[in-house]
Every structure is written in C-alpha cells, then in structure tokens.
Amino acid sequence: MNRHHPWLSWPQISSEPMQVACHFCDTLQTAPRLRDGDGAYCCSCGERLFRNRPRSLAHATGYSLAALFFMGISHAFPFLIMTSGNVTTRLTLVQSASELAQQNNPLLAAAVVFFTIIAPLILVGGLLYVAAPLRYGISLPGAIVAARWFQKMEPWSMLEVFLLGLVVSLLKLGKLADLEFGTGLWSLIGLVLCSAAAIGGIDRLELWDRLEISRLPPAEIPEPAPPPRA
Amino acid sequence: MTPEPNPSPSPISAASQGLASCHVCGKVSPVTVGHCPRCDTPLHLRKPQSLERTWAFLIAAVILYIPANTMPIMTVQGIGGAEKNTILSGVVRFWEMKSYPVAIVIFTASVLIPLLKVIALVWLCLAARGRSQTAPRSLSRLYHITELLGRWSMVDVFVVAILVCLVQLGAIMTITPGPAALCFSAVVILTMFSAMSFDPRLIWDRHHEKPNPSSSLPSLPTNE
Ligand SMILES: [Zn+2]
Ligand SMILES: [Zn+2]
Numbered sequence: 281m282n283r284h285h286p287w288l289s290w291p292q293i294s295s296e297p298m299q300v301a302c303h304f305c306d307t308l309q310t311a312p313r314l315r316d317g318d319g320a321y322c323c324s325c326g327e328r329l330f331r332n333r334p335r336s337l338a339h340a341t342g343y344s345l346a347a348l349f350f351m352g353i354s355h356a357f358p359f360l361i362m363t364s365g366n367v368t369t370r371l372t373l374v375q376s377a378s379e380l381a382q383q384n385n386p387l388l389a390a391a392v393v394f395f396t397i398i399a400p401l402i403l404v405g406g407l408l409y410v411a412a413p414l415r416y417g418i419s420l421p422g423a424i425v426a427a428r429w430f431q432k433m434e435p436w437s438m439l440e441v442f443l444l445g446l447v448v449s450l451l452k453l454g455k456l457a458d459l460e461f462g463t464g465l466w467s468l469i470g471l472v473l474c475s476a477a478a479i480g481g482i483d484r485l486e487l488w489d490r491l492e493i494s495r496l497p498p499a500e501i502p503e504p505a506p507p508p509r510a
Numbered sequence: 511m512t513p514e515p516n517p518s519p520s521p522i523s524a525a526s527q528g529l530a531s532c533h534v535c536g537k538v539s540p541v542t543v544g545h546c547p548r549c550d551t552p553l554h555l556r557k558p559q560s561l562e563r564t565w566a567f568l569i570a571a572v573i574l575y576i577p578a579n580t581m582p583i584m585t586v587q588g589i590g591g592a593e594k595n596t597i598l599s600g601v602v603r604f605w606e607m608k609s610y611p612v613a614i615v616i617f618t619a620s621v622l623i624p625l626l627k628v629i630a631l632v633w634l635c636l637a638a639r640g641r642s643q644t645a646p647r648s649l650s651r652l653y654h655i656t657e658l659l660g661r662w663s664m665v666d667v668f669v670v671a672i673l674v675c676l677v678q679l680g681a682i683m684t685i686t687p688g689p690a691a692l693c694f695s696a697v698v699i700l701t702m703f704s705a706m707s708f709d710p711r712l713i714w715d716r717h718h719e720k721p722n723p724s725s726s727l728p729s730l731p732t733n734e
Contacts, residue, residue: 299538301524301531304650305714308524308538324521325647325714330536362676369676379675385687391695392671395664424549428534435702438661438668444615445668451612452604452669453676456683488535492548 293492300329311485336483337490340411343478347404350471359464360446364457372464373397399437404475406430410487419494427491434479440472523718525555525711533557560709561635567704568631574693574700575624582688584670589683596690597621597666619665620694627663627701630656631708638712646717653710660705663698667691 292298298311300320307324314320314332321328333339358370373396381389406426413420450459524531524538530553531538532546539546541553557563582594595603597620604613630652636642637649670691677685 299524299529300536301529301538303531303536304710305521305646305717306523306525306531306711307521308527308529325650327650360672360676371672371675376671376675380671380687383674383686385692388667388671388687388692388695391699392668396668428549428551431534435657435661435706438664441662441664442668444619444662445665445672448612448615448665448669449672449676451609452673456677484536488537488548 291493292489293496302327302329330485331483332485333481333483336481336486337411337415339481340407340478341415343474343481344404344408344411347471347474347478348408350467350474351400351404353467354464354471357463357467359462359468360450361460361462362453362457363460370462373468395436395438396442399433400439400471400475403430403433403437404478406433407478407482410491411482414487414490414494417490417494419491423491423494427487437475439468439475443468443472521718523711523715525715528555530555556711556715557707557709560707560712561638563707564631564635564704567700567707568628568635571624571697571700571704572628574697575628578690578693578697579621581690581693583666583690583694584673584688585686587684587686594688597694616666616669619663623659623663624697624701627656627660627705631701631704634708634710634713638708638716640716640719646713649713650710653705653708656705660698660702663701664695667695667698 299308300311301308302322302325304327305322305325307322309323309329311329312320316332316334319328319331355373358372360369360371362369362371374393377389377392377396380386380392407430409420410423410427410430414423446465453459528540528542529538530541532549532551532553534551535546535549537546537548539553541555544553545551546553579597581596583597583600584595586593586595597616601613601617601621604610604616633642633644634649634653634656637644637646642649670685670687673685674687677683
C-alpha cells in the first residue's frame with residue numbers, strides 16, 4: 281500500500297484521496313492539492329478549511345521554545361515598578377493574582393491565574409511537547425492528549441488582553457505615581473508575539489497526519505515522501 | 511493566491527452520509543465508530559444539544575450581566591472615605607476627566623462587546639431554528655466576529671487585578687475588588703462557553719432544508 285500523496289511532503293496513513301467536511305456547512309469534499317502557503321476553501325460556503333504552512337513543525341518548535349523562555353523571564357522579573365512617596369511596589373504575574381486571593385477573592389484569583397499563567401503554559405508547553413519530537417517522527421507518550429489540550433486552551437490564553445489591561449491601568453494611575461517598566465513587561469510582549477506565531481504557524485493537517493503515522497509500529501511506517509511538485 | 515469558492519450545484523453534507531468530522535483534528539469518520547480513530551475525541555454529527563446549551567449559557571450570562579453592571583467593580587479607600595465604582599460610573603468619570611482613550615476602551619470591552627455578543631448569539635440561535643432570513647454567509651461572519659471579540663471583555667477584570675495589587679500606597683489609598691468583578695468574569699466565561707456550544711452547521715442545515723426544486727437532498731439525521 282502506497283501511503284504517499286504526490287503533493288504532500290509528509291506521509292499519510294491512507295493512500296485514498298482525503299475527505300474533509302467543512303466545519304461551517306458540513307459539505308463533504310475531497311481535500312485539494314495545495315502549494316506552500318496556500319489555503320483550501322470550502323466549495324460551498326467559502327470558509328477556509330485548512331492552510332498549507334511550509335516547515336510548520338520547525339516554526340512551531342522554535343517559536344514555542346522562545347515563548348517558554350519569555351514565560352520564565354516574565355515570572356522571574358517584575359513588569360511594573362511603581363514608586364509613590366517611599367513605597368515601591370514591584371508587580372509580577374503571580375502577585376497580581378495572589379493579592380486578589382489575599383483579599384478574599386479566591387475565585388477571581390483562580391480565574392486570573394488560569395487565564396494568564398495556566399492556559400498559556402498548557403498552550404505553549406503542549407505545542408512544544410508535541411511538535412519538537414514529531415519533527416523526527418517520534419511522538420512522546422501522551423502526545424495525542426497534549427495536542428487535544430493545547431488546541432482547547434487557545435481561546436482561554438488571554439495574555440494579550442492582560443497587556444491591554446496593563447495599558448489601561450497605567451493610564452488610570454499615571455498621575456498618581458512614578459511608574460517604571462521592568463524586564464518582565466518586554467518578555468511578556470515577547471511571550472504574546474511568540475505564542476501567537478507558534479499557534480498561527482502550525483499546519484494542523486500535517487500535525488495530525490504525522491501524529492497518526494508516528495503511532496504505527498516501526499515496520500509499517502512509510503518511507504519519506506518525494507519532494508512536492510511545484 | 512486565494513482560490514475563489516466555486517459553488518457546486520448540490521453540496522453533499524457529511525452528516526447525510528453518516529460521516530462526522532472530528533471537532534479537534536478534523537478527520538472524517540463514520541459516526542458509528544463513536545470515537546475519532548485518530549485523536550479519540552467523541553464523534554458527533556452535530557454538537558450535542560447545541561442550541562439548548564447555547565441558550566442556557568447565554569441566559570445565565572444575561573442574568574449575571576445585571577449585577578456585573580450595577581454592583582461596584584472596585585472600592586477605592588482614600589483619606590476622604592470609601593468610593594465605590596461601577597463599570598459605568600468609571601467610564602463616566604474618565605470621560606469627565608478627559609481621559610477619553612480609557613473611557614472608550616472600558617466602555618467597548620465591558621459594555622458594548624458583551625451586549626453585542628449576546629445579541630449576535632441570540633440571532634444565530636434564532637437563525638438555526640429558521641427564524642431569520644439573513645444569508646448564512648453573513649451569519650458565519652457574525653459567528654467568527656463573536657468568537658474573536660469575546661475574550662477582550664476580560665480587560666476590566668485584569669485592570670482591577672492589576673490595580674488591587676499595585677495600589678498599596680501606605681495608608682493613603684487601597685483598592686479592593688467589588689462583587690461585580692467576579693460577576694463580570696463569569697459573564698465573559700459563560701458567553702465564551704455559549705459561543706463554543708453553538709454549532710454553525712445548524713444554520714446551513716436549515717438553509718439546505720429550504721424547499722429547493724433543483725435539489726433532492728436526503729433529509730438530515732437530526733442530533734439536537
Ligand atoms: Zn463550508
Ligand atoms: Zn480527531
């Protein structure tokens with residue numbers, strides 16, 4: 281059984297033409313052949329079905345690694361230093377939540393922790409865990425679960441909303457105190473940009489096809505596909 | 511290069527063939543298999559109880575939207591006593607102080623977006639029941655916008671979190687979060703769940719169901 285599609289740079293588990301159903305109108309159609317960077321659109325409603333992203337796993341690995349690095353820095357250094365009189369406050373991500381918990385608002389604190397710490401961590405960490413070994417055809421234990429989870433976390437990771445909140449608070453406080461940006465702020469911006477690039481650059485078709493292949497017993501793994509025709 | 515959609519005369523829906531596309535990985539498999547063979551997600555022709563769940567989350571959000579806007583979102587304790595701010599009184603205050611950008615951002619994120627999101631979801635639910643004549647393509651655009659904008663409503667909750675932590679100016683001033691902050695984050699979470707429960711394919715099912723002499727599609731199995 282030949283599992284290679286002449287127009288794909290990765291093997292697929294079945295050699296039959298791939299069927300896709302539009303997530304919006306449920307129209308069943310055969311996945312079209314795509315050149316690098318092109319998108320496939322539903323023939324009935326025009327929604328985008330998927331997009332071919334060249335070297336998507338390499339991009340996802342690089343950007344999610346950078347994002348994790350920035351995440352570490354933004355937890356280690358304060359993103360805002362405020363001086364008013366002789367009181368200096370250094371604000372970190374964890375602090376902004378723990379202060380809420382201390383003021384008898386555990387639920388609100390939990391929400392802030394989830395949106396700004398846990399969800400981004402699952403998103404970026406899960407992506408790295410899946411994408412990095414998959415470049416070499418390996419899937420680590422639990423890779424499927426991790427892939428499911430990082431896709432689910434996408435809407436709940438709200439660091440860019442938190443950044444807007446930071447800007448609004450600065451405009452509110454500007455006249456009351458001396459404010460100084462810390463290293464944490466720049467790494468927070470880096471984290472937002474890198475995680476957006478990592479998630480945006482992933483080719484989901486390739487990711488799931490490769491995950492499926494990587495779970496086969498070694499003897500059944502098809503040989504690398506010939507380079508795609510232009 | 512973006513290929514133009516070329517409308518085919520009679521689109522065949524996956525559901526009419528008993529095929530379900532996985533919510534997570536997109537693989538098309540027979541719905542009788544039960545779980546996606548690739549990622550083990552439960553398979554459904556349509557999201558289960560989509561409209562009921564969308565309505566339930568939406569109604570809960572609307573109910574919580576009232577205390578979120580009438581109760582104080584934070585209390586500022588200064589030398590001159592305690593001052594309780596609601597979302598709207600905050601907007602008005604910043605407008606009067608000529609801080610127009612702050613007023614506009616808070617008003618858009620905390621008042622306008624949740625309201626528009628609720629209206630959009632009600633509209634989508636009605637359309638899925640066949641009570642709207644809007645073109646399905648405009649409705650899917652509406653759905654995309656709803657999904658995209660919803661999360662930005664959390665901005666004011668984050669502002670409260672940041673201010674509470676930041677403003678510990680000795681004995682001069684303290685800020686404590688009010689009950690509206692919790693209500694408001696619940697509103698955002700509930701509207702996000704509501705949008706996630708909605709299945710846009712229901713709109714197209716309605717659209718294809720309409721009496722159309724040129725097509726004779728098999729009737730869809732309903733899975734609501
Ligand atoms: Zn479609
Ligand atoms: Zn699946």
